Amino acid sequence: MNGASPNPSAAALQARFGAAIVGVSVSCGDTIVVVARERAHEILRWLKETPGEAYDYLVDVTAVEYRDRERPLEVVYQLWSLPRRVFLRLKVELPKQEPLAVDSVVDLWRGADWLEREVYDMFGVAFRGHPDLRRILMWDGYAEGHPLRKDFPLRGRFSRAEQVRQALTKTPEAHHSVEELAVAEAFQQLSDDARQKFERAGGAGGA
Secondary structure (H helix, E strand, O other), X not given: OOOOOOOHHHHHHHHHHHHHEEEEEEEOOEEEEEEOHHXXXXXXXXXXXXXXXXXXXXXXXXXXXXXXXXXXXEEEEEEEEOOOXXXXXXEEEEOOXXXXXXXXXXXOOOOHHHHHHHHHHHHOOXXXXXXXXXXXXXXXXXXXXXXXXXXXXXXXOOOHHHXXXXXXXXXXXXXXXXXXXXXXXXXXXXXXXXHHHHHHHXXXXXX
């Protein structure tokens, strides 16, 4: 811990949850509290609903994997109290030898829905109790794994030829929404002159 004083919420957490508070540190003025995975949802609820804490805004949910293979993957919660104007960062450590899973907090903050889906998509962390846990950046049938894991190859797990082959064998519905397909179909139905005008406009905009 550096010279800065920790957020008073850290001491309150230690008094309330004891050994479930694994560690407290301060980095660049921000207080970081590491909590036990099995108590994480309970602790986050307490931080949101307890008078005097009131962390009512979930800024972000993300994850961190370090190059050191022995270090656990961390799920990170960035919390902000609107009435108190105070920031707090919580971390949950997930050992890589175990299933990467933690309880969802969508029931506490609806904004966690897409944030947890992104962590699931990019890191492979399952959020138990999430109402619609599926990929959000990669398509549902994506078979190469989770792109932000350290063991993920820069060019992907499949060769370029295999990626092209897979793309060509899938239906457009696997990659695009109904709205996107409808726009593409409408474009093809335009006259040649109208399509050329759109294409010229797009080329100018991208220059």
